[in-house]
Amino acid sequence: MSVRQSLLAILDQGPCYGYQLKHEYDRRTGATSTLNVGQIYNTLERLERDGLVRRGEADERGHVYWQITEDGSLEVARWLASPVVRNSTTRDELAVKLAVAATLPGTDVAAVIRAQRVESLAQLHALQQARYRGESAGGPEELAWSLVMDSMLFAAEAETRWLDRVEERLSQHPATAFSLALTTERPKRGRPARVDAA
């Protein structure tokens, strides 16, 4: 939900051709994650389908310029004016995973958390390194890059602190507390044994 809108916002600055859009997007997001080129053309076609963009003629060099429409500009304005809302439908993969894992009787939740912490800390350190390395220059691309890096850093920090919290809370509870019975209403005559390779 952000590639589509970002490309549209870039087009709102003036027509671009596909390959150019890719570079613009990469630069403006600090090149921390680069787009697969193919996605540009897909997205453009979908934007065209939705009437937010119009395909222009190719210039003498064969570059196909795309223009934003009025609807497209309105959409950009709406996008910029409205906040990103992280409502109840925005599921965080890790949180869901740990919540589910904590309720699976036969599971070593502590091990799951340890594995995650290794990864999260590695990520955190890698980010700190990268953040430090890229501190110097002051160009606008550097700035975009550092914004995105900071975002990842803050998120990684929050994640590790949350992991600590979860571990702490889980250690205070008896392991059996998480053995949720599967039955909202289960057939009395035990579960059928797991069957494989019929």
Next chain:
Amino acid sequence: MSVRQSLLAILDQGPCYGYQLKHEYDRRTGATSTLNVGQIYNTLERLERDGLVRRGEADERGHVYWQITEDGSLEVARWLASPVVRNSTTRDELAVKLAVAATLPGTDVAAVIRAQRVESLAQLHALQQARYRGESAGGPEELAWSLVMDSMLFAAEAETRWLDRVEERLSQHPATAFSLALTTERPKRGRPARVDAA
């Protein structure tokens, strides 16, 4: 990428029928976000297609029980053993949005940030309220719920702190610094005017 795996993990505890799976998922994730029932059946069919799950006979009450396969169990084990990795392809919608917005010349980035902060703070306070309300009981479902709530809280806190940071950094830079030229290589004879309603 977490609904699919979560359902599979629940099925690893024993066969379930679809509607039951929905309730299990909702309970185990603290009912902070509930699944559309239809998604259960879609996901089950996709899991079946991938050989991770097998459709059993319906019982006398018409409940269609699903069983996990050996491949499915392996997949669950792999899921639990491997961390959630937030690599470069994991784009954060808000970070991308602000990075892009900051590089759009005609844009009032400060306004975008303000709008976002209103939302983020509202979210933060709502979470704190909800978190406080649900503090009491100590059952396992409560615990799952509080884990997810904490995760959202930590993330919301990090987000607001990051917003402060971004605002601070942007205010230190002259607004013109963000007027990135669109041209990696632009046709010399200016941009075609935006055309609408051909």
Next chain:
DNA sequence: ACAGCCATGTAACTTGTTACATGATTTT
């Protein structure tokens, strides 16, 4: 009888993402 939940399913659609084909231009 009627409302409402239980339960299964289908069809469509969204955004994101990748793999591949194809040719032009540029660089070495």
Next chain:
DNA sequence: AAAATCATGTAACAAGTTACATGGCTGT
């Protein structure tokens, strides 16, 4: 000439999500 990059596009798929149809069962 070969290799790399520029540039456009196509085809397919993944995962999530919703809307809708359909019927059974339950409580009032």
